[in-house]
Amino acid sequence: MTYLWLALLGGILGLDIASWAQAMISRPIVAGPVAGLLLGDPEAGFWAGVLLEVLSLHQLPVGASRYWDTGPAAVAATAAFVSTGGPVALLVAVGFGVIVGWLGSWSVHGTRYLSARLVAVETRGSVTPTSLTARHLAAMASDLLRAAILTFVAVWSFPRLAVGLVGVPGLGDAVAALILLVSAGLTLGVDVRTMARGGRVWAAFGAGAALSAILALCLR
């Protein structure tokens, strides 16, 4: 039954990323904890969403661009992380979320062709409001169904793919945490460079980092 609730959540989140509202409930820092709430551990859901959020920070859901389907990705990552916990599980959850995000991107691409078939006839001349509304809503329904199926398959398959996740020899928490740190550090550097070039940007970045580091170290 939980799988079905997660699939429904994934469907709604998949709709949010572009088709309806774009209120950004599909961002991992919202989708992760909401999925975590359904699974009984919202904080773990937020942790699963942290790195996915950083990694997808500058992906633009615009026009014909390809972007990760972050809603289903965060739900899948949360389901993967909640089941075990710890840095190794977080690493696997993030990797799994990236794969689901990519699959979501491809499925969005396919749905766009389906949408073209649904509404293309509307461009051939006169259109009635009823027909246009029905076709437009059908396209939205297909997007919701796409994301729901993707989420269901992801959360159902994960426990079967990662049977022996706990107790991997030679790969401790420290290595997993380091891998995640490498990914996060590189991404934030890329993000700042993408924003703008110039000394003022780096000065602001450095000032923010220094202040936050001093406060964090003093308060620890």
Add this chain to the structure above:
Amino acid sequence: MLALDPLLRLRLLLRSLAIQGSWNYQTMQGAGIGFALIPVLARLHRRDPASLAESLGRHTRFYNGHPYLSTVAIAAVARMESEQAEAEEIERFKSAIVSPLGSIGDRLVWARWRPLCSLVGLTLFLAGAPWWVASAAFLVLYNAVHVGLRVWGLHLGWQEGREVGRALMASPLRRLPDRLTIPLAAVAGALLPLLALGLGGPSGAGSLSVIGIALVLAVVGAWRPAVAGRLAILVPLVGSLVVIALGSSVW
């Protein structure tokens, strides 16, 4: 001229939320803008179904602007339709307004506001705020601007009609993205040590060395963004696949 009463405004606003519902590679948001205009066109052509169908047919052709600022185009087109502007003039207007709406919206919303709100949410959580405070802060901050843009766009589009392009160019929205760059960089900087401590905590390494590693990585990321961007995704991906493969073989 048609009166844009509060109920009609609300209907246009709600329908604008679904403007990308049937986004596709042929007409892009074409059917979406037609769908959003139905309440206005149905009122204008209530006694002539054939004219309504013809008008709706014109509005389902190609269109693609920023979804939040689509209300600018929707309201301006609604006003032009209610003033019985020529069909060709309305088509020319729609083609011309696409670029400014896309450019302003993409720079302001996707490149600045959304990343800034995400970073604020992440920073709050890693600084010790409960998860729900961080998520709610992100959603409230982000959607205050999101909904504000939609409502403002509807008002501006109806008020200015075919002259809305000039009003857009004169609006402070064009300069806002540049003003958000410095705060965005500062919050990204503030997040880095917190993220490093949050992720590196279980490794047992010293706090200063973990922050130092993260800063070096950020500099490397900025120095070689193309390679670093790919590496940042590949590293956890390969790492997780190795864990799954090893774990499965062990069991």
